[in-house]
Amino acid sequence: MVRVELPAHLRALAHVKGEVTVEVAGTVCILSVLDAVEAKYPMLEGTIRDHGTRKRRPFLRFFVCAEDWSHDPLDKPLPEAVAQGQEPLLVIGAIAGG
Amino acid sequence: MSGVRVLVGTKKGAFILTSDGKREKWDVSGPHFAGWEMYHLKGSPMDPNRIYASQTSGWFGQIIQRSDDGGKTWHQPGTPPGETTGPGGQPKGESNKFVYDTSQATGAPLTTHQFYDGTQHPWEFKRVWHLEPSLSDPDTVYAGVEDAALFKSTNGGKTWEELSGLRGHGTGPNWQPGAGGMCLHSILLDPKDAKRIFIAISAAGAFRSDDGGKSWKPINKGLKSLYIPNPEAEVGHCVHHIAQARQKPEMLYMQKHWDVMRSLDAGETWTEVSGNLPTDFGFVIDVNAHEPETIYVVPIKSDGEHYPPEGKLRVYRSKSGGNEWEELTKGLPQANCYVNVLRDAMAVDTLDRCGVYFGTTGGQVYCSPDAGDNWTPIVHDLPAVYSVEVQTLA
Numbered sequence: 270m271v272r273v274e275l276p277a278h279l280r281a282l283a284h285v286k287g288e289v290t291v292e293v294a295g296t297v298c299i300l301s302v303l304d305a306v307e308a309k310y311p312m313l314e315g316t317i318r319d320h321g322t323r324k325r326r327p328f329l330r331f332f333v334c335a336e337d338w339s340h341d342p343l344d345k346p347l348p349e350a351v352a353q354g355q356e357p358l359l360v361i362g363a364i365a366g367g
Numbered sequence: 368m369s370g371v372r373v374l375v376g377t378k379k380g381a382f383i384l385t386s387d388g389k390r391e392k393w394d395v396s397g398p399h400f401a402g403w404e405m406y407h408l409k410g411s412p413m414d415p416n417r418i419y420a421s422q423t424s425g426w427f428g429q430i431i432q433r434s435d436d437g438g439k440t441w442h443q444p445g446t447p448p449g450e451t452t453g454p455g456g457q458p459k460g461e462s463n464k465f466v467y468d469t470s471q472a473t474g475a476p477l478t479t480h481q482f483y484d485g486t487q488h489p490w491e492f493k494r495v496w497h498l499e500p501s502l503s504d505p506d507t508v509y510a511g512v513e514d515a516a517l518f519k520s521t522n523g524g525k526t527w528e529e530l531s532g533l534r535g536h537g538t539g540p541n542w543q544p545g546a547g548g549m550c551l552h553s554i555l556l557d558p559k560d561a562k563r564i565f566i567a568i569s570a571a572g573a574f575r576s577d578d579g580g581k582s583w584k585p586i587n588k589g590l591k592s593l594y595i596p597n598p599e600a601e602v603g604h605c606v607h608h609i610a611q612a613r614q615k616p617e618m619l620y621m622q623k624h625w626d627v628m629r630s631l632d633a634g635e636t637w638t639e640v641s642g643n644l645p646t647d648f649g650f651v652i653d654v655n656a657h658e659p660e661t662i663y664v665v666p667i668k669s670d671g672e673h674y675p676p677e678g679k680l681r682v683y684r685s686k687s688g689g690n691e692w693e694e695l696t697k698g699l700p701q702a703n704c705y706v707n708v709l710r711d712a713m714a715v716d717t718l719d720r721c722g723v724y725f726g727t728t729g730g731q732v733y734c735s736p737d738a739g740d741n742w743t744p745i746v747h748d749l750p751a752v753y754s755v756e757v758q759t760l761a
Contacts, residue, residue, distance in 0.1 A: 315428055
């Protein structure tokens with residue numbers, strides 16, 4: 270079970286409170302976790318990754334065990350702590366705008 | 368008893384304002400989708416409980432919301448709350464999927480347009496500016512998007528398909544973004560000819576289809592824009608908004624970047640009707656629901672100063688289809704007012720007398736229940752208003 274922490278606006282869209290959890294088959298990486306999140310919460314499709322390009326939206330970041338993984342390959346295996354549910358994958362909205 | 372429902376899109380959420388036919392006392396609900404930019408909301412003429420909304424964010428992209436109960440509850444079409452993707456079910460998570468058509472089969476629409484620096488730039492979807500529900504089918508709705516293109520859904524907003532003949536008809540490489548982006552902001556569905564559609568793009572101009580959106584042609588003859596290399600070019604004009612007379616659909620009005628224009632022949636030719644306006648820069652324009660030659664604009668000082676001249680918020684009304692304008696000030700601030708009125712932020716109801724509504728970037732939504740003679744703020748402290756639409760309820 271992988272834990273994912275989403276920004277507040279995405280939690281509202283998904284009608285969830287707090288962290289979400291997903292089952293991931295195979296290699297646990299950001300790509301497979303996002304696929305699992307979108308499968309469980311299809312209303313989030315297009316909000317984390319652009320529908321057309323499938324790239325991370327510019328004002329979102331991925332943090333893993335206190336490190337910024339935003340520019341790492343999406344298929345890079347996540348640490349065991351995340352894969353085992355001891356630490357969450359953080360999807361964070363940039364502090365910007367007005 | 369008749370009533371009205373005013374749908375207000377703002378920078379930080381949507382608000383719904385309701386009143387009876389007197390339009391004196393108002394109930395306010397909202398913010399819906401608090402914190403999100405709500406570019407536009409509009410109800411179906413066939414089913415007033417069906418409302419479509421464009422919810423957008425610089426962080427999370429585009430969301431389409433739909434209400435089937437007059438704005439009490441909302442959902443993303445195809446993705447009801449609590450449902451997850453299931454085999455063989457309705458498409459899920461695609462109501463916000465706006466993907467440009469690049470297929471050879473549909474004419475290989477062009478994939479680049481002119482950018483600010485004059486180079487060709489790929490089309491990139493950013494957001495939905497305007498949603499226009501069909502006049503005959505609650506499940507059919509059109510979306511005008513940035514970068515400029517027209518999409519259509521025939522399943523209540525669950526999925527979208529580009530009407531790619533617009534981008535592909537030939538002038539696309541000459542379209543370019545205005546200061547607000549390259550947006551398709553106006554969609555007019557002809558009430559007497561189901562196959563006729565008008566749209567407008569900043570900065571390209573106005574276009575018309577006579578075959579339901581399959582093929583398109585520019586309709587900009589008569590427009591003169593001194594800020595572009597060829598002032599009378601076929602495309603390249605920064606049209607801010609177009610409006611249509613309900614009784615005479617061939618009668619169109621336009622607020623261009625500068626100039627207020629009128630067409631009597633469905634856009635084939637345009638004539639300037641700015642007349643005695645204090646400035647002919649502005650964003651909104653609308654037509655009285657009962658009088659095709661009674662029109663409304665809100666003059667804005669200039670393209671460099673987006674607020675009313677002299678700090679006086681004035682609606683100007685012409686009862687002669689332009690040229691001769693009267694200022695309407697009763698109930699509007701006449702000192703120290705420096706708000707703007709954005710292009711989709713004016714609407715009219717169909718009651719008798721015609722109600723006129725507009726919203727400002729200062730968060731006011733004004734109503735005139737008497738065709739513009741007197742104005743009252745319904746609300747005055749909302750976030751910046753992006754759009755105002757009105758539903759007249761039986």
